[in-house]
Amino acid sequence: MADLFGNDPSQQAKASAAPREDAPLADRLRPRTLDEVIGQEHLTGPQGAIGRMVAAGKLSSMVLWGPPGTGKTSTARLLADAVGMRFISVSAVFSGVADLKKAFAEADKMAGVGQKTLLFVDEIHRFNRAQQDGFLPFVERGTVTLVGATTENPSFELNAALLSRAQVLILNRLDAAALEKLLARAEELEGPLPLDDAARDALIGSADGDGRFLLNQAETLYNAQINTPLDPAGLGTFLQRRVSVYDKDRDGHYNLISALHKSLRGSDPQAALYYMARMLVAGEEPLYVLRRLVRFASEDVGLADPQALIQCLAAKDAYEFLGSPEGELAIVQACLYLATAPKSNTAYAAQKSAWKSARETGSLLPPQNILNAPTKLMKDVGYGKGYAYDHDTEEGFSGDNYWPKEMEPQTYYTPVERGFERKVKERIAYWEKLRAERKDA
Structure with missing residues (x-):
């Protein structure tokens, strides 16, 4: 009798068992071995991380990160077959803490009779931080080998502690050649698609790297029993174009x-x-x-x-x-x-430098000559005394020192020789020349 995970506790069924004849086309075309996984040869090939682990007969916990429809679930199932492990699959969308506890208890029991368990967690990023922490002791003890699947960046969505115990493997978006192979497999099973060459290219382009979507669209075409091959315009009116994969908060x-x-x-x-x-x-x-x-x-x-x-x-x-x-x-x-536009990040760089100085020297008093003196006492102690009014000079520039006496003048803003800043740079150089001349006078 199968458990809530769809697994047979007494005798684990092969993860790659043949699907029913009435199953969706994408399920019927699932790869039966790792060699049949399309578009991920950098991982499944002899020199890839998965290929090497399978050759050694020992798996490490891992997180499979990639776009939808790139073979994450299929790869996890085939890994279990390849090394003779028991396969349990849970989904973070439908499973809770109680389900995970049951899975870990079963894995402990099976470990006692020498059967190792691969626990596949689909959409693992949907588990909260506390639930992710719950995996740690079982992964550390070797109760399960964890294989998580996610479409989201693990750096943002998974706990650092969990990431430190699992290798992140990146699955590629399927390119046009990989998607063409998928269509060829579909045609071996179902016959030629009712498309001309241009429409076939358009169908592949509409999949946007998602193999599952491509096969679902192909199945829709087969079910419609179209007699005359469609051109791109005909295909466009028959099929709804796939919505862009774009989560605004992810x-x-x-x-x-x-x-x-x-x-x-x-x-x-x-x-x-x-x-x-x-x-x-x-x-x-x-x-x-x-x-x-x-x-x-x-x-x-x-x-x-x-x-x-x-x-x-x-x-x-x-x-x-x-x-x-x-x-x-x-x-x-x-x-x-x-x-x-011409580019310059000098204002941005100047802000960072000035903010740093402000944090380090935030208690220094400006020089008294540039302080306002609204009261007699403040005038008596020297506030505003000796202030040089720039507009009274011939150049409109006094060259006075505006820095706290405990601090050397700093340079935060250095304009570049591009666009309007070229003129700004000329002005600053002119003022520096006047300042030097008055200092030497």
């Missing part, structure tokens, strides 16, 4: 905003526009994108082009005035302006 969000920021910094307007489009098309809040553009205008353009900040704030106003989709053109304009 890894995809941070990956794309990082790609946008670095494309802007690298002065590539085409790539910047692509990544911004990816975010907005997938449903990102336009005002979030605008906030990042405003930040970029100060951090990476700065005084090399002071208009950059004004452009971004104007784009925010335009978007709030027009809304979507009309207002999104203003966001595009701001993005292109930033990508093509």
Whole structure:
């Protein structure tokens, strides 16, 4: 009798057992051996981490990290078969603490008769921190070999203690060649797809690296019993295009905003526009994108082009005035302006340096000559005495010392020879020349 995990405690069934004839196409095409896993040869091949562990006959706990439809579950099942381990699968979506305790108790019992257990935890990132900690003693004792699967960055979603006991293995998004192999396997089983060559390429492109999605779409085509091959336009009207994989509070969000920021910094307007489009098309809040553009205008353009900040704030106003989709053109304009503007991070660097000095010398009093003296007592003790009013000089520059007497003058801001900052640099050099001349006089 099977337990709540779908496992037979008395005699573990093979993880790669043949599926039912009426099972979905993706299940019927699941690989039966690790050699049949498509697109992950860097892990499953003879020189890969999984290939080496299987060859040695001993598995370490691991976390399989990769996009949907890349073979994480299939790989875990086949690992158990490859080394003769008992396979138990739980899902963090449906399982709780009681389920895990039952799984660990069964694993302890089977260990007593010499049968090791591979515990596969799907979507392991959905377990909270306390539940993740619950795995640790059983992994350390060797009660189970843990294989977790996640689509999220383990650095953010998994406890450091758990990560220190498990090797993170990254599964690749399936490329066009890998997806073509999947379609070829489907056609060996079900016959040719009703598609011309261009539509076939379009179907592969629509999968966005997800093998399961591709096979589900292929199954829809088979079930429709289409007699005349479809062209791309016909395919587009028949199938709904896959929704972009983009969780606004998870890894995809941070990956794309990082790609946008670095494309802007690298002065590539085409790539910047692509990544911004990816975010907005997938449903990102336009005002979030605008906030990042405003930040970029100060951090990476700065005084090399002071208009950059004004452009971004104007784009925010335009978007709030027009809304979507009309207002999104203003966001595009701001993005292109930033990508093509001269770049300087000197304001950003100056801020960090000045903040550091402020923390280290925050109690020093400014020199008395630049302090206001609103009372007679303050005048009597020297506040404001000897202040040089810059506008009274011929150059509008007194060259006075504005630093606390216990502190040497510092240089936080060093403009670059780009854009507007070239002029700023000339002004600072002129003032430094005047200051030196008056000091020597």
